Amino acid sequence: MQEKQILESTRETNIETEYLMSMQVPGAGAPHLIDSSLRIHRAGLDGRVHGPKISGTIVQPTADWLRICPDGTMRVDARITIVTNDDAVIYASYNGIIRMSRGNFERMSGGETLTAKDMYFVIAPTFQTGNEKYLWLNQLQAVGKVSAIKGGEAGYVVYDLYAIR
Numbered sequence: 001m002q003e004k005q006i007l008e009s010t011r012e013t014n015i016e017t018e019y020l021m022s023m024q025v026p027g028a029g030a031p032h033l034i035d036s037s038l039r040i041h042r043a044g045l046d047g048r049v050h051g052p053k054i055s056g057t058i059v060q061p062t063a064d065w066l067r068i069c070p071d072g073t074m075r076v077d078a079r080i081t082i083v084t085n086d087d088a089v090i091y092a093s094y095n096g097i098i099r100m101s102r103g104n105f106e107r108m109s110g111g112e113t114l115t116a117k118d119m120y121f122v123i124a125p126t127f128q129t130g131n132e133k134y135l136w137l138n139q140l141q142a143v144g145k146v147s148a149i150k151g152g153e154a155g156y157v158v159y160d161l162y163a164i165r
Helices: 002-012 104-109 130-140
Strands: 016-025 033-034 039-042 047-051 055-068 074-086 090-098 111-117 120-128 141-148 154-162
Touching: 016 141, 090 141, 104 111, 111 154, 120 130
Parallel strands: none
Antiparallel strands: 016 047, 016 154, 033 039, 039 055, 047 055, 055 074, 074 090, 090 120, 111 141, 120 141, 141 154
């Protein structure tokens, strides 16, 4: 009986978010195809992050591993290096889920820009740094959602990231 009361009491839990930053990650050419289910994408130069408390550049090493599941769902495993405008180095890693129709995947692969309404693309970043000014990043779990993605030669992905409070 007590267990039932505990489970029922959790219905009041709310998730609050706070905007952290937007992150634009450019691609660096065609992915490395490992097999039919795994692709490695290297990030290109000129990636940026910008938010109320952080701005900077995405630098190497940065890449993501994209696994395509049998049902077509894609799973992202990414590692990103950020150098802030005041020279702090921040490591970010995230996993995520991408779902989109075959038609939208083909549009994106052909160089069209897709937005959040064209797909489900959500990530869960964490951060690590030793810089005093940015230690607060070590203490939070973030979530992000794609706002735009473009495939092809000039491809990129843009995320909006939020801290879970």
